[in-house]
Amino acid sequence: MGFLKEFKEFAVKGNVVDLAIGVIIGGAFGAIVSSLVADVITPLLLNPALELTGAKNIGELAWNGVAYGKFLAAVINFLCVAFVLFMLVKGINKFKKKEEEAPAAPAGPTQEELLAEIRDLLKK
Numbered sequence: 001m002g003f004l005k006e007f008k009e010f011a012v013k014g015n016v017v018d019l020a021i022g023v024i025i026g027g028a029f030g031a032i033v034s035s036l037v038a039d040v041i042t043p044l045l046l047n048p049a050l051e052l053t054g055a056k057n058i059g060e061l062a063w064n065g066v067a068y069g070k071f072l073a074a075v076i077n078f079l080c081v082a083f084v085l086f087m088l089v090k091g092i093n094k095f096k097k098k099e100e101e102a103p104a105a106p107a108g109p110t111q112e113e114l115l116a117e118i119r120d121l122l123k124k
Helices: 002-012 014-053 068-101 111-123
Strands: none
Touching: 002 014, 014 068
16 A cells, blocks of 8 residues: 555656646647648748759758758757747746745844854853
């Protein structure tokens, strides 16, 4: 019974649930970015190259049997995801910085002040 209880505590912890949600959202976000790259960015950037080569999409681009189109699509996809994640982390860091700048509660006396007070009391 102890093993099941430990597993339940582990599985229900906030970190595990947050990770699971992150993975699910990441998968959905990956599909959005893939569609953005394939349907919007690639036609805008590579339409002339596709017309010259006669390829219908970026994945068909090849040179001497080397299919560089799929690699190019993966690079564009990575750059889009990296940029969006950079902006997300930048926003989160800005938010955290504002929280840290909030004034903290006034601290009690410092160690030096306490020692000086004890010294003065001992002199009396």
